[in-house]
Amino acid sequence: MTKPKMRLGAFLQPTGQHLAAWRHPNAVADAGTNIGHYVELARIAERGLFDMIFIADRLGFLAEDKAILKHTVRNIAHFEPMTxxxxxxxxxxxxxxAATQTTSYMEPFNMARKFASLDHISGGRSAWNVVTSNYEDESLNFGREQHYSPAERYERAMEFVEIVTGLWDTWEDDAFPQDKESGVFFDDEKLHVLNHKGKHFSVKGPLNVARPPQGWPVIIQAGTSEPAKELSARFANVVFSAEQDIAAAKKFYADVKSRLAKYGRNEDEIKVMPGIMAVVGKTKADAQRKFDQLQDLVPPEVGLNLLSQTMQxxxxxxxxxxxxxxxxxxxxxxxxxxxLDLAKLNNWTVKDAYKSVSAGRGHWVVVGTASDIADQMELWFTEKAADGFNVMPPVFPGDLSEFVDLVIPELQSRGLFRTSYEGKTLRENLGVARPKHFAAS
Structure with a gap:
């Protein structure tokens, strides 16, 4: 029997995941709008055989905090992810x-069209990270005075994803004979008009993009609330989580997997991938030195501001x-x-809390050698706390290269990670089935 393999995503923030990454001597300060930089990162991640690269997004930033935000590059001066x-x-x-796109301030038809197009352009490699937006300031950019309530956000999101997946099934896979001799471009019996009328949206269809190569692009969800877990159980192929403790990670993993059966799904159809900031050194002391250097570059007022955003x-x-x-x-x-739970568990001060969120932004931080990091990843993987990880290098491009050159070979030597890509599409590489069209026999 083939040994299960980890799934890995590379989470790309412009200069790196650490809040102070842009101040590091080796960082590319203009990374957010430097296409050559992103091409380099994507190629490094592909050399490392990562399943995906992941681009987060937010539709605005708190301009009122510019006295503080001028010290950071978070959500400022960066590319729109789909472009x-x-x-x-x-x-x-x-x-x-993979790209983050919100259901709160976009329309289902546009969303379906964008990801279907990206799937065709890439030959079946697109993924949508479904979010509902967490910050009030985004609402002000879209004609609203305040954000939707959490309950309404997820109610809209569930209907939104239902519409998008329905639009992806507008056409059957073989709907376009494009026969020049007969003059038949598409088979009208293989066209299915959605005609959706719901509480939040009315979408007639049809989608004017052919069915994506993956059937449906991979769906990712990153929320950990009850409504978010239900959305994951119904639709997601990947769940990005943010546990820092293996006991909490195992509990979350089991919870998400236990919800799948009621939607007619099995546990293999969803991959739970916690975030991990891996600070790699040739020795533990070297890794700790690198981490401490970054922590010392965080201005206290900036760390407090990020903690305030996290705590709302x-x-x-x-x-x-x-x-x-x-x-x-x-x-x-x-x-x-x-x-709050982490602060209580670790007896943190407010300073400890803001330093933690400045480093991993609420995610698990592991500091050590390649062997140390592989040990921890293997433990979480074998103990059913994770199916893989969303890797968050502190500073780009150097720390991504070090992970690929040092940690990936360590995982491969243990039989935990691939030595070549299994397929051509993201679904094939993740090991999640391509959904059949509802009209297929």
Missing amino acids: LLSALALQTSHIGL MDMSKYDVDAPMPEVDVTGKWSRAQMM
Whole structure:
């Protein structure tokens, strides 16, 4: 029997995942709008046989905080992800291309069209990270005075994804004979008009893009709330999670997998991939030195600002050297509760909390040699805390190259990771089935 293999995504922030990455001497300061930089990253990740590269997105930033934000590159001066991935599709041949796109401030028809197009351009390598947006400032860019409530956001999202997948099934796979002799371009019996009328959306269809090579592009979900887990169980092929403790990761993993049966799905149809910031060194001391160097580059006011965004409340009023307060996060996003739980578990001060979120942005941080990091990844994988990981190198491009050159061979030597791509599409490489068209016999 073939030994199961980890799935790996490379999470690309412009200069790196660490909040202070752009200040590092080896960082590319203009990375957000430097296409050559992104091409280099995509090719490094493909050389490392990663399943996908992943581009996050946010539709705005808090301009009122510009006195603080001028010290950071988060969500500022960077490419729109679908445009970027379309360019990278032509510079790569195997690696998946995943982008965050929100259901709160876009329309289902446009979304279906964009990802179907990217799937054709890339030969079946596109993936949609479904988000509902977490920040109030985004609503102000789309004619709203305030954001949707969490319950309404996920209710809209469920209907939104249902429409998008329905539009992807507008055409059967063999709907386009394109027969010049007979003059028949498409078979009208293999056209299915959606005619959706729901609580939040009315979408007639049909989609004017042929069925994607993957049937449906891969669907990713990153929320950990109850509605988010239900959305994952119904539609997702990949779940990006943010646990920092193996016990919590195992609990989340089991919870998500247990929800699949009621949607007629099995556990292999979804891959749980926690985020991991791996700080790799030739020795543990070398890795710790690299990490400490980055932590020292975070201005306290910037770290506090990021912690406030994570907690969705003003944390600057608390003494940074005092224990993290047990504030009420009822109605906040799940990341706020996770941060409180971690602070309590580790006896963090406010400063500890903002340093943690500045490093991994709420994700698991592992500092050590390639062997140390592989040990931890193997433990989570074998203990059913993860099917793989969304790798978050601290500084680009150097730390991605080091992961590929040092950690990937260590994983391969243990039989935990591929030595070549298994297929041509992202679904084939992830090991998730291509969905049959509903009209197929």
